[in-house]
Structures are given as structure tokens and as C-alpha cells.
Amino acid sequence: MASLARALRRPISAINGQTLFEGRSMGAVHFSSKAPMPPLKGDEFLKNAFFEVKKKFETALGILRKEKITIDPDDPKAVSHYAQVMKTVREKAGLYSESQRINNTIRDFTEGIPDARSYLEKLSEIRVKSGIKDEIGAEKMMMEALEKVEKQLKKPLMRSDKRSMTLLQAEFDVINKKLGIRKEDLPKLEEKVELDIAKVQLEEIKKDAEDAIETHKKRQGAKAEDIEVDVKSLDMRNFL
Secondary structure (H helix, E strand, C coil): CHHHHHHHHHHHHHHHCCCCCCCCCCCCCCCCCCCCCCCCHHHHHHHHHHHHHHHHHHHHHHHHCCCCCCCCCCCHHHHHHHHHHHHHHHHHHCCCCHHHHHHHHHHHHHCCCCEHHHHHHHHHHHHHHCCCCCCCCHHHHHHHHHHHHHHHHCCCCECCCHHHHHHHHHHHHHHHHHHCCCHHHHHHHHHHHHHHHHHHHHHHHHHHHHHHHHHHHHHHHHHHCCCCCCHHHCCHHHHC
16 A cells, blocks of 8 residues: 555665655666676665665565554554554664654754754644644744743844753753653653554555545446445455
8 A cells, every 4th residue: 555655665765865766767778799897886886775675675565464454543552553563664674763764854854954943843844744743732832932042132042052052951951841751751752653653654544445445436336336345354464
């Protein structure tokens, strides 16, 4: 399914820095009577990258063919199992976790942003695109903290201003204490993020399955009037 492929492709793309092969062809193969030239360094790099991605993909598929995934994003047990399966896939295939991927995304997309306000706005954008909910309203509190510091400074807070950034971090520490967030709790928070993302991915898979079922019904016409398929009964292993 397309959504499952996206779930696999994102960490693969993250590991290599970019999607090397998406939307590209490997080019035509030419034959010559002359002795073959040794591959160029660029060709060798491309070949090695291809086999690396191929190996990771085959490892991932091997695990997914063994695990029964229930397409039910409303069932916490199904979401937890799917998250665990994807964690196993990442560990065995050497892929980034969603949290690691998000951290890398934050690093890549915020590099060069000079001011703290634009930085926080970009964080919010990344969170939304990653399907992570801000249920505790942390972003609003962080922005209020920034406004408090900027009011004291009487100017925009620049990230290069280490002294002023220390003031902002102190405000963030107050927020964390208010929310009861401690550094030792970060692994649990990361686990929750993984569950939230797993739920979003299962919702995408469910929608893909329902759309495919409806498309099939329309093609069958009157013959499909009595067809009722519960996506929870589908076994994704049959489609891999």
C-alpha cells in the first residue's frame, strides 16, 4: 500500500540525505567492442547507495511478511503492535526512528534561521507536517516565553545572542517544570511520539484500503452491491 511504502521510504530517505532514485532512471545501457572502462567514482557511489537501499528495503519487507498488522487506528493495541513492528523494522534494517528523523529534519530546516521567533514557527510547521499533536499547548507557552524575553530586550531575540538565549532557556525550564516534564521522562515522551505517528500511519493505510475497496466496487457495478469488506479483516501480508 502507498501509505506503508511512505512509512518505509521516509527513514530510508533520511539515512541517505536525499532520495537518490525517486523519479529518476538509471539510464540506458550501451555495449561496445572495447574493453569496459572501470566505473567512475560517482558511478561506484551510486551503485553502492543503490545496493544499500535495496538491502534495507528487503530486510524491511522480510519482517513485514511475518507480522500480522491489524488496520485499526482506533484500537490502542493495534497501534502499539504496529509501532513495535516498525521499530523492529528500523532496528533490523538500520533505519532512523521517527523521532531521529524529526530531529534531523529540524536540524536541516532550521539551519541558518537567525532569530528565535522564526525558529519556533518552523518547529510548529515541522510538527504539523509530521502528524504530531500539541495536546498540552507547549508551543503557545514557548511563544509567550519568547515574547516575554523580547519585551525585556526590546528587540527580536537572535539565536547567535548566547546570553539572551540563556534567558529564553530559563523560561523554557520554568515551562517544563510547570508541565512536569523531566529529562528522565524523555524516553517515555519519545515513545508517545512514536505511538502518535504510528496511529497517523495506520489511518493513512486504512484510508488507502477503503479507497481501493470503493474503486473496486465502482468497477464491478451492480455486482458489488452486496460486497462488504472490513479493513480490519485484511491481512497486509497478502499484498506484499
